[in-house]
Amino acid sequence: MANRVLFIGQVWPEPASSAAGYRILQLMRAFAIHSYEVHFATAAEPTQRSADLHQEGVVTHRIALNSSTFQDFVKVLDLRVVVYDRYYTEEQFSWRVREVSTSIIHILDTEDLHFLRTDRDETSDPEKVAEVRNRELASIYRSDLSLIISSFEQRYLTEFLQISGDLLAYLPFWQENYQAESNQFDNTADFYFIGNLSHKPNTAAVHKLARIWPDIKLRLPQAELFVYGNYVPQALLKYHSPEQGFHLAGAFDKPLDMLRAHRILLAPLSFGAGLKGKIYEAMLYGIPFVSTSIGVEGFELTEPNEVTADDDTDFVLKAVALYSDADLWTPTSLNLQSDFEMQFGTSRYIDNFFKQLSQVITNVELHRRRNPVGDILRQQAFTAAKYLSKYIEQKNKQI
Incomplete structure (x- = not known):
């Protein structure tokens, strides 16, 4: 045979x-x-x-x-x-x-x-x-x-x-033959979310982002949020508001490594299972993120508390702190790439x-x-x- x-x-x-x-x-x-x-x-x-x-x-x-x-x-x-x-x-x-x-x-x-x-x-x-x-x-x-x-x-x-x-x-x-490429805080800007937007956990996450974004925007007036993904449900279209810095940006059709131009991934996942591709990609490219305990489940993180928040207020505060402070952002980026290499770079x-x-x-x-x-x-x-x-x-x- x-x-x-x-x-x-x-x-x-x-x-x-x-x-x-x-x-x-x-x-x-x-x-x-x-x-x-x-x-x-x-x-x-x-x-x-x-x-x-x-x-x-x-x-x-x-x-x-x-x-x-x-x-x-x-x-x-x-x-x-x-x-x-x-x-x-x-x-x-x-x-x-x-x-x-x-x-x-x-x-x-x-x-x-x-x-x-x-x-x-x-x-x-x-x-x-x-x-x-x-x-x-x-x-x-x-x-x-x-x-x-x-x-x-x-x-x-x-x-x-x-x-x-x-x-x-x-x-x-x-990821065989993985070699980390360090990011520079000053070369990044804005937040992003990415995923199949018809997938129920992602749909729910965008609803939550729409709810908490005004609090983030109030603290970071220059920041924008780009939501990337295919198959956008009708219920999410109402959130597209460029004047408020909330963009339903469609599919991310560029090479994935260009995600590193964004400073932070926001992934407030309230349910789901498995390994989240968006978290995997962020770690691969050294992009700090803020997610939930469900979002980071299955990832062997050395410093999970730095990037995990299940409460809306805590989520906003961690997102703002990571976005604003290069001395916090840079070691977080390096730690995530180190964790990635240990778990997936083999x-x-x-x-x-x-x-x-x-x-x-x-x-x-x-x-x-x-x-x-x-x-x-x-x-x-x-x-x-x-x-x-x-x-x-x-x-x-x-x-």
Whole structure:
């Protein structure tokens, strides 16, 4: 069997729009470096912001939902590994892959723990939280390996939920051959926020920025705030007010290192999960930020109190202090880059993952016998998604 991996995505990767898009592209490149022939399949249409996967050497495919043509497609590919980009992608397609071959390795890229994000959203219905939790945990148990991007989430799964570490691979973002470039306080100005603005935690963060910005502006009359991002919800458009220094600036289409022209990232995230791409980028470029305990979760910061505030008043005061004081801003910038190098400026996590994957491939039967819960959840009585899909497929044939 050839070393061939298939990534199945809910959408086409948009690395410039979201951390999830950056993540899946980084994984594809890693598999290619490790001598895998990389394929990507989705039922979605590409957008103008979709990554050019052909340029990356990735073979792309359009697939249909709820169709047995997918099994025919998998048979032709003769796969070694399948990677699902979300738990509900695994629900839709993993049983079809198993119908073709039981030797294919199933990997779930959790991106972040959706049930944690849902639970932390105060608007979530408790029944919805329980449903997402049960479905996502079932997906983790069914998969041979699940990629966990946050050290907090790795500990939560292994220590609190008692999931075997054999089923999990801690794999954060990484930056090989990282070399920090120092920033100069006097070469920077203004605040910024960046992210997919339709993503609920980001939408809520912009609402909060609009609420606290007048207090910051009162103390720093010359400062401006630039909110960058695609897919702007209608509810946010009312905040665009250049005369008040609050700019909905659209997508940041320049090279990301040009973010360092801004002095401070403001990221008042009240809920969410995983590693926040905006925090990762700020640390990469040595841009001081003010965020929340949720925002910095999973980042191993040596001085978290300098950049963390969960109270609005504290948030404003820290933002103003960092913006105004070069003697505070400069060491914060240097500390963040040092923390980045220690946690992400290494290939050890991706190297460990491929060693773990090799062990699973070599001993897949033993690996699965050690996971009886997964075996139970793969049985017919627990595969509601399978039979719903078969029902839809039959209905479609009658139309």
